Amino acid sequence: MGVVVITGGSRGIGASAAKQVALRGLGVILTYNTNPEAADTVVRCIEQAGGKAVALKLDVADVGSFGGFCESVVHVLRETWNLNALSGLVNNAGYGLFNPLPSISEAQFDGLFNVHLKGPFFLTQALLPLLEENASIVNLTSATVRVATAGVAPYAAFKGGLEVLTRYMAKEFGDRRIRANAVSPGAIRTELGGGLNDEFETLLAAQTALGRVGEPQDVARVIAMLLCEEGAWINAQTIEVAGGYNI
Numbered sequence: 676m677g678v679v680v681i682t683g684g685s686r687g688i689g690a691s692a693a694k695q696v697a698l699r700g701l702g703v704i705l706t707y708n709t710n711p712e713a714a715d716t717v718v719r720c721i722e723q724a725g726g727k728a729v730a731l732k733l734d735v736a737d738v739g740s741f742g743g744f745c746e747s748v749v750h751v752l753r754e755t756w757n758l759n760a761l762s763g764l765v766n767n768a769g770y771g772l773f774n775p776l777p778s779i780s781e782a783q784f785d786g787l788f789n790v791h792l793k794g795p796f797f798l799t800q801a802l803l804p805l806l807e808e809n810a811s812i813v814n815l816t817s818a819t820v821r822v823a824t825a826g827v828a829p830y831a832a833f834k835g836g837l838e839v840l841t842r843y844m845a846k847e848f849g850d851r852r853i854r855a856n857a858v859s860p861g862a863i864r865t866e867l868g869g870g871l872n873d874e875f876e877t878l879l880a881a882q883t884a885l886g887r888v889g890e891p892q893d894v895a896r897v898i899a900m901l902l903c904e905e906g907a908w909i910n911a912q913t914i915e916v917a918g919g920y921n922i
Contacts (some may be wrong), residue, residue: 677762697726735794861917884919
C-alpha cells in the first residue's frame, strides 16, 4: 500500500480526494492550514471506512516551513505505515479572490502567487527525494486558464503557470518514472472564493453542457485515478473536469 500527500485536504476537493484515495487502498497524509478540526473530521471519516490517514499542518505559502514538514512526513511514514517513501503528491491547497484586475493590490497578487505557483514548485522540490519510482504528482489548476472570467486574473495566471510547470515536472522527473499531470476543475460546489449563491450557480449551470455545477467528488475521482494503476500511462496532461463548461 502506498501513501500520498494531499495539500489542502481538510475541505472541498482536497477532502473528497483524500476519501476517494483512501477507498482505493492508499494511505493519506492530508494537510490543513487554519482548521485542524475539519482535518480531524476527514481523518475520522477515512478511518471509519477502514482506511488510514494522518493530518499535518502546512502553510503552502511559507516555503521556509517545508523542511520541517518533510521531517514530519518522514516520521509519519515510518510510525504509521512502516514506509520510507511516498507514492504520490497532490498539490491542491488554494484559495480564491474575485477582484477586477485594476484593483488587485501587490499584497493580494503575492498571496495568490505564493499559494498557487511558488508553493507547489518548492513543495514538490522538497518532497521529491521522498517520492518513489513510479510515483504520481497531480497539480490542481482551473478551467479559468482556458476560459477568461472577469475578476480572477492573477489566480488564473498562476494556475496557467502551474499547468506549464506540470509538463516540465513530467519531462524532468521521467528518468525516475514519476508522472505529473494537472486536473483542471470547472465550477465546483466548494467554499472557494466564498462559495456559490443560487443566482451564480444557475448562471454557471446554464454555461455547462451537462446542465449543473460540479461536486467535489466529480474531481476527486479523477485525482484518485491518476494516483492509481488506471492512470499509469497518463503523463504531462491537463484533464479538465468541468462537465463541458463554455464549449
